[in-house]
Amino acid sequence: MMQGMGHVRRGLxxxxxxxxxxxxxxxxxxxxxxxxxxxxxxKYSGGGMNITGYSASARAKVTEDLALEYNEFIDxxxxxxxxxxxxxxxxxxxxxxxxGTIEFVHDKTTYTLSYINSVERDYRSNTTSFSLKQDxxxxxxxxxxxxxxxTDAVGENNGTAFVPIIDWLGHASTKSYDIDLSQILTxxxxxxxxxxxxxxxxxxxxxxxxxxxKDPSNAKGYSLGSQVYPDTRTSTAVxxxxxxxxxxxxxxxxxxxxxxDTWSIVGHTYELDYTHPISNILILEGRFRYYKQNHADFYxxxxxxxxxxxxxxxxxxxxxxxxxxxxxxxxxxxxxNGWRFFKRSTVTFDxxxxxxxxxxxxxxxxxxxxxxxxxxxxxxxxxxxxxxVFLSVFF
Amino acid sequence: MRVLxxxxxxxxxxxxxxxxxxxxxxxxxxxDRLADPIMAWDRDAISSAYLDHIRxxxxxxxxxxxxxxxxxxxx
Numbered sequence: 001m002m003q004g005m006g007h008v009r010r011g012l013x014x015x016x017x018x019x020x021x022x023x024x025x026x027x028x029x030x031x032x033x034x035x036x037x038x039x040x041x042x043k044y045s046g047g048g049m050n051i052t053g054y055s056a057s058a059r060a061k062v063t064e065d066l067a068l069e070y071n072e073f074i075d076x077x078x079x080x081x082x083x084x085x086x087x088x089x090x091x092x093x094x095x096x097x098x099x100g101t102i103e104f105v106h107d108k109t110t111y112t113l114s115y116i117n118s119v120e121r122d123y124r125s126n127t128t129s130f131s132l133k134q135d136x137x138x139x140x141x142x143x144x145x146x147x148x149x150x151t152d153a154v155g156e157n158n159g160t161a162f163v164p165i166i167d168w169l170g171h172a173s174t175k176s177y178d179i180d181l182s183q184i185l186t187x188x189x190x191x192x193x194x195x196x197x198x199x200x201x202x203x204x205x206x207x208x209x210x211x212x213x214k215d216p217s218n219a220k221g222y223s224l225g226s227q228v229y230p231d232t233r234t235s236t237a238v239x240x241x242x243x244x245x246x247x248x249x250x251x252x253x254x255x256x257x258x259x260x261d262t263w264s265i266v267g268h269t270y271e272l273d274y275t276h277p278i279s280n281i282l283i284l285e286g287r288f289r290y291y292k293q294n295h296a297d298f299y300x301x302x303x304x305x306x307x308x309x310x311x312x313x314x315x316x317x318x319x320x321x322x323x324x325x326x327x328x329x330x331x332x333x334x335x336x337n338g339w340r341f342f343k344r345s346t347v348t349f350d351x352x353x354x355x356x357x358x359x360x361x362x363x364x365x366x367x368x369x370x371x372x373x374x375x376x377x378x379x380x381x382x383x384x385x386x387x388x389v390f391l392s393v394f395f
Numbered sequence: 396m397r398v399l400x401x402x403x404x405x406x407x408x409x410x411x412x413x414x415x416x417x418x419x420x421x422x423x424x425x426x427d428r429l430a431d432p433i434m435a436w437d438r439d440a441i442s443s444a445y446l447d448h449i450r451x452x453x454x455x456x457x458x459x460x461x462x463x464x465x466x467x468x469x470x
Contacts, residue, residue: 040441044449055441071441138419176458182436187425190434196458237459243436245428259456267456275433283433293455317455331438350442356453386449388442 030105030135032067034343034394035060040073046354046384049079055390059101069101082316082365082380092161095120108135122155122166122207131178139184146178156207170203188245196237205229211314212364213303214374221374222364225306227313230298235261239269250276259293265318267293281336287327287352295320301362302375316380319361327352335393343394350388357381 040055057071075095097118104111109132116127131146152172159165180194205227215223241255252274259267271289278284296318298311328351335345362377372378421429428434437443443460451457 038439038441040445042445053445055445057441073445139423140419140421178458184419184421184426184429187421188428190429190436192436194459198458235457237456239459241436243434245431245434249431249433251431251433257456257459259458261455263455265455267454269456277433291450291454291456296455317453321454323454348439348442352446386446388445390439390442392439 040390047382065105067103071099073097124153142182144180148176150174172202200233264297283331285329289325292322320359352386
């Protein structure tokens with residue numbers, strides 16, 4: 001047993017040495033990461049929704065300066081959120097996403113070209129992205145520039161979960177610009193700044209969500225109507241992060257993200273991670289995240305009358321809200337000395353619990369109870385559990 | 396948009412001066428701790444993209460954390 005543990009430590013030690021040597025090659029070219037393959041399973045349950053995800057991906061270095069990657073992801077959705085429960089039948093759907101990526105290294109620059117295709121019965125999305133990453137200043141600084149172009153087709157299922165009738169409502173196009181900077185600050189500290197600007201144009205509303213307005217002629221005291229969104233949106237997000245190697249072998253990461261958009265949503269995200277390896281075969285990671293936002297300027301939980309304003313929305317994403325996440329991740333290194341052409345392998349379990357609280361989005365599934373007049377229902381909140389298990393092999 | 400243009404300008408200056416003679420204050424042989432896998436920004440990209448997709452389907456904020464994938468996540 002002790003001999004086995006020794007092999008494990010030596011295997012990981014050699015791996016660390018290889019990584020260190022790669023990073024120490026100051027004047028030489030950038031290096032692509034190892035080839036790897038991943039099998040991934042995930043489960044999300046919360047707010048009446050159950051989503052099971054499966055993914056398989058493979059990444060291979062064709063040559064020392066060229067790598068190809070392919071990923072396939074399938075989400076199976078069942079149940080329905082609070083919005084759907086208040087007006088429609090339950091949902092049963094599958095989302096399939098395919099991603100192909102080419103990475104090319106020339107000197108100290110890495111070029112990445114990627115294509116993503118995502119298909120649901122009532123939603124089609126295609127994204128093409130390009131990025132380049134440049135190491136500079138003795139490899140103390142890494143700058144990345146990225147651009148992504150997405151076109152979506154948005155539909156609505158007016159049939160049932162089993163006999164769908166899809167009405168295609170419109171298209172949306174999204175352009176995303178990224179600038180990331182990573183900086184080695186000291187022997188133990190790395191800092192990073194990420195800036196992302198996104199512009200959207202087209203049909204941006206969620207067709208499964210509705211506005212509600214006061215309606216004395218309705219026994220419930222309100223009626224539901226269609227959301228009307230602006231057809232453009234521009235958002236800016238900037239994230240500051242730092243990662244510090246503690247006096248013992250462990251790392252702590254802190255980050256803050258500021259977000260604002262032309263719909264007057266301002267969001268703040270705070271995250272703290274602690275990574276602690278044990279015996280070189282286990283890596284434990286604890287995670288805390290807090291997020292809050294105010295509501296969009298055209299959001300209202302209850303409008304005074306139908307078509308009160310030109311733009312109206314009651315999508316819970318647009319409501320004032322906060323949420324808190326606690327997460328735990330365990331990575332176990334097995335086959336650390338490799339087997340045949342495998343260099344090493346890991347299996348990872350990740351669990352998160354997220355508490356969503358809405359500050360001006362009410363739970364209208366309580367309608368009909370005489371004690372709740374429209375606009376006085378309890379505020380909506382729910383807890384979600386997210387589980388991930390994945391197997392990674394490096395070769 | 397002004398922020399983007401300004402940042403692009405700064406990035407261009409940095410990229411164009413990448414060959415200048417700035418000496419690294421953390422020498423390559425002093426980076427053993429930074430080379431530890433626990434210091435990687437993102438050890439598991441698929442997992443991070445999945446969590447980002449969950450968040451972006453439920454929050455108004457988006458971006459600056461890496462790719463979140465495509466699709467709607469509407470229901």
